[in-house]
Amino acid sequence: MLRLRNYVGLGMLLLVGLFVYYLFIKTYDYQITFNARTAPGTVYYAISDWEEALGKRGLANVIDSKGVHFSHLDQNLKIGDSIINLKWKLEGLNDSVTKITARIKDLENSVITRLENIVKKPPLEQILISKMSDFKKGLDAHLNRFKVDVAGEDTIPGKFYAYVEIKSSLAQKARNMIANNGGILGWLREHGFKILGKPTLEVTHWNVEKDSITFNYMFPVNELDSLPEHGRIRFKNYPSRKAIKAIYHGNYRISDRAWFALNDYAKRHNLEVEMTPVEFFYDNPMMGGDELEWKAEVYMPIKTNVSLK
Template sequence: MTVRKKIILGFSALFCLFLVWYLFIKETDYRVSFKVKAATGTIFQGIQEWSANQMINEKENYIILEKRNFDFIKQEMKRDDVQMEYTWDIVYMNDSVTKINVGIKDLNHSIYNKITAPFFNTKFKQEQIRKITDFKKGLSDHLKNFKIRIDGEGVSEETFVAYISLKSVLQEKAQKMIANDALITGFLFQNQIKIIGRPYVEVTNWNLDKETIDFNYCFPVDKNTKIVPDDIVKFKNLPVVKGLKATYYGNFRTSDRAWFALMDYAKKHNLKLENKVLEHFLSNPFNGGEELEWETKIIIPFTSK
């Protein structure tokens, strides 16, 4: 066998192996990639919120098959006889840029799409580009509603507070606070205990996998306040916290976007943070005004290990 034939046979074998991998092993039919200036956790939450809206607007039912906070989500989507898989890889690039790779697979027409999508502007390809473009636009619009400044390492102040303990999923923290605001402020008013500062939220446990939090909703009061025993409203010192700080400007409903930014910053700079957060709300949303001027100071403590 001549050298030329050996080369041809070698390339033919490699091409056949490539075809087998591409048509039968490769997990996605088509891939869309883009970059945004957002924290990985913000994008992770955005994907889930977008999926919920797709159910309302497009009757598409999304089920999470696998996830890894905050850089990976694999979903199955069903609508009538359509069955798709979406694999979202969220890749942190630097302090302001994250890359999103979306792998898409049509479980009913996978081989056809793999053959046609690279070369032709098929209906499948057009639909997926439109869908991911809509997601990107929605995410970009959301990012205009808040600003985050990383302030670096710092400490909080010790503060004496009245508080109530609450639990919620991460996305409903603000709603939970609002629902219980009258409970704690009414108790303080009834017992003539004066509030002397803006409220805090002390997150005592943040379960990243379940996306739930245990937190104390706190109001500063004079440390010499006469303690009134109660089953719900308690009193204590918020201790000094040493950690990584940020300033968040925007609606308190999405202040967790600053948490995600701090986590990305810590990961890049090899800093270890606890799954706890202290937020100090310096603006009163009940006064209205421009949300981008509502200021919140946030600190996530360093781990003691």
């Protein structure tokens, strides 16, 4: 009898402890977890785009948002009368799958929310589940628009280039290339240059936090004995370099999804890389067609002090 009372007492103590933990110590109200067949960086930017879309559609007001290099994102959203904190964790499970965990907390009514959870499903939970479901559908639709295959270690070919330097956001990268395309090609042909390969993009600076890049939009050309001068067009030799390579198919506007895949591959295989990707474009977007047939070779240079000959 005494042993039974001890078990009952221990059980009650455990229940009280769990109740206190659930109401006052646990750091979130809900947790939603699912997987996506892509790199963490792609999910990171998809969350940012979703956040912006919520604001534009009047479904939520973004109060604050900050992230950490494709692995974590911390958001405060105002939904109705509630201020909701979303803590995202993005974990690459392998070279093609990311585990997405979203921990959700009502910052103003957390204890009340948790009490409601015990007896019923509160309206806020239904709203959040609906919004998360919309996010997952949007992410799945986005992933169907492109394909990335990481080929492993390779070499960026060395060439002589004419180029212009451009500063841009990731989203405006392709638009800025198109805006400069005609002017560069016209001037090069006018001055006797031959185009000897595919249009190329070389990122020279990538600020992940500010979503900004500086890149060279380049065309491989023949070297003339005397190089004409132009206010923006410059010339340089790009040396061969060790790199990891990916084959990208899709609209070039989002070819940076291959950057994320290469970055994740490098981390997984303990390769130290420079965040200065290089892209070679095989198709002309102005010709239209099925975007999934458009091809680009994308490289992420491996850090090394030696250039290949």
